[in-house]
Amino acid sequence: MKRLLVFLSVCLLAASAWADRPEVVIDTTMGKITVALDADKAPITVKNFLKYVDAGAYDGTIFHRVIPGFMIQGGGLDKNLKALPEGDAIHNEADNGLKNDTGTIAMARQNEIDSAIRQFFINVANNPHLDHTSKSCTRKEMKSIAEAAARGLYKPKTCTTFGYAVFGHVVSGMDVVHAIEHVKTHAVDGMEDVPVTPVTITLITRVKPAQPAFPVGK
Secondary structure (H helix, E strand, O other): OHHHHHHHHHHHHHHHHHHHOOEEEEEEOOEEEEEEEOOOOOHHHHHHHHHHHHOOOOOOEEEEEEEOOOEEEEOOEOOOOOEOOOOOOOOOOHHHOOOOOOOEEEEOOOOOOOOOOOOEEEEOOOOHHHOOOOOEOOHHHHHHHHHHHHOOOOOOOOOEOOOOOEEEEEEEOHHHHHHHHOOOEEEEOOEEEEEOOOOEEEEEEEEOOOOOOOOOOO
16 A cells, blocks of 8 residues: 555656646747656746747748857748737746757847737747846836836946846757758848748647656566
8 A cells, every 4th residue: 555655756756847837839940849848936927938839820930040059040930020919018037947958949129028928939048148147137127217218317227237137948859950050041121130031830739748657566
């Protein structure tokens, strides 16, 4: 009985872990990229991302911004560089302890801290300047800076970026990521780093992560 209870406890813990690490496959015109999402440390971001995945809202979008040695960004524009419908901006979870290291996926955003909506990027290098740190601006500081700027006052900024929220990492397909990283790019209507040949996200689907085998006590 004790062994059975231990086994059931392990199974429940494993099930919880799988729920906290959902996986998606990003099918692109250059290959597949499998990403494990961290719903434990980035619950708001993962929920938002999966909302677009489940609605098929990423299908047919492109990687519209590709910078070698930095990142590849997509999820918000079609092949004609037309912005697609967006939902509400979400709370920025950049302070969750996850870093913008090579192979991680994070949310793109505007200057405002809580402005991420649907666009995401995959880091192709370690980008610590995108991380939340002890020197990052707080929401209160950013509000004060914005209010001062609105009055024409531009005081020296003493804090750094709040950071960009990492919410998962690539588990397979980094060769595809790097292939996308090195495609030829150009400027289109004032938009820089646009692939000359569109790199399309044909489909993003949820998949179950591989489940380890558990020994059954006799």
